[in-house]
Amino acid sequence: EDQVTQSPEALRLQEGESSSLNCSYTVSGLRGLFWYRQDPGKGPEFLFTLYSAGEEKEKERLKATLTKKESFLHITAPKPEDSATYLCAVLYNAGNMLTFGGGTRLMVKP
Amino acid sequence: NAGVTQTPKFQVLKTGQSMTLQCAQDMNHEYMSWYRQDPGMGLRLIHYSVGAGITDQGEVPNGYNVSRSTTEDFPLRLLSAAPSQTSVYFCASTGQGFYGYTFGSGTRLTVV
Numbered sequence: 279e280d281q282v283t284q285s286p287e288a289l290r291l292q293e294g295e296s297s298s299l300n301c302s303y304t305v306s307g308l309r310g311l312f313w314y315r316q317d318p319g320k321g322p323e324f325l326f327t328l329y330s331a332g333e334e335k336e337k338e339r340l341k342a343t344l345t346k347k348e349s350f351l352h353i354t355a356p357k358p359e360d361s362a363t364y365l366c367a368v369l370y371n372a373g374n375m376l377t378f379g380g381g382t383r384l385m386v387k388p
Numbered sequence: 389n390a391g392v393t394q395t396p397k398f399q400v401l402k403t404g405q406s407m408t409l410q411c412a413q414d415m416n417h418e419y420m421s422w423y424r425q426d427p428g429m430g431l432r433l434i435h436y437s438v439g440a441g442i443t444d445q446g447e448v449p450n451g452y453n454v455s456r457s458t459t460e461d462f463p464l465r466l467l468s469a470a471p472s473q474t475s476v477y478f479c480a481s482t483g484q485g486f487y488g489y490t491f492g493s494g495t496r497l498t499v500v
Contacts, residue, residue, distance in 0.1 A: 310486055321392075321478050321491035322431075365431070369486055374438055375421050375446065376480075376489060378431040 281305070282368055284379035291386050294355045299382045301366035302348040311349050312376060313342050314365040322365055356386045390415050394479050394492035401469040401499045409464040409495050411479030417490075419482045420462040424448065424475040425494075431478065437462055469499045 285300045303311070310329050314322035326335040328344040335342050339360065341352040351364055363383045367376035395410045413420065421436035433446030437456040451473060453465040462481075466473060476496050482489040 312488065314491075319494075321493045322480075324488040324490065327486075327488055367431075374419055374486075375433050375436045376431075377433075378423075380428070380430040 282366060282377055282379040284364075284366055284382050286382060287380065288383045289385070291353075291356055291384070293357055293386055293388050296352070296354045296356070298353070299351040299364055299384070300348060301351070301379055303368050304347075305368055305370040305377070307371040308368060309371075310369040311344055312367045312369070313340075313349070313351055314367065316363045316365055316381070325364075353384070356384075358386045358388050360384065361386045392479055392481055392490050392492035394477075394495050396495060397493065398496050399498070401466070401497065403469060403471060403499060405469050407466050407469065409466075409477055409479075409497070411462045411464065411492060412460050413462075413479075413481040413490070414460065415481065415483065415490065416459060417481035417483045418459070419486075419489075420456065421446070421480050421489075422452070422454065422462070422464045423478045423480065425478060426475050434464065434477075466497075471499045473497065474499045 281304045283302050310327050313325040316322045326342040331346045333344050339354050343350050363381045365381045367378040392413045418439050422434040423431040425431050432448050435454040437443045443454050476494050478494050479492045480489040
């Protein structure tokens with residue numbers, strides 16, 4: 279069965295404590311892996327798209343990487359304003375719409 | 389501002405009532421979709437469209453109808469609301485390159 283699984287479900291960090299969020303996928307014909315940030319009461323906000331294994335993208339304190347089985351979102355020296363739910367999603371085979379994982383809720387304490 | 393606009397932001401319905409959730413985008417995107425987000429279930433695809441006049445079902449289509457008469461608009465109709473349809477609904481759109489889907493701010497629907 280095609281699946282997208284994110285771990286952990288929740289992560290508490292101290293400000294400045296770097297960590298990584300995981301998104302593993304079991305789909306065939308991956309065409310793109312997407313990372314989104316979602317704040318409470320708002321819609322998902324696009325962060326990155328990764329298209330092939332080995333690709334990396336960075337934005338401020340965030341860095342996304344992709345292998346053939348999973349993607350990591352590395353957060354370096356996080357700040358309280360990085361607190362949010364981070365979602366990953368995949369586009370695969372001939373499909374045109376995203377399949378989402380369950381998300382990781384990140385809480386960064388000052 | 390360019391983007392995806394959803395209305396209303398909040399709605400309370402009684403069981404059996406019908407309503408339409410509106411979604412409009414001004415980016416000339418071909419692809420539009422509706423998701424619902426429930427605690428512990430993540431975002432699940434309801435219906436989608438690959439262009440004006442073309443729609444298809446997603447993972448959880450029962451109880452919902454869509455149509456796409458223009459590129460800009462993609463309304464979602466609840467035919468006879470049920471408590472199981474209590475959720476937050478998001479509309480999203482993207483262009484041919486699938487570089488990144490743009491989401492609206494959501495409609496929080498409660499069915500009592």
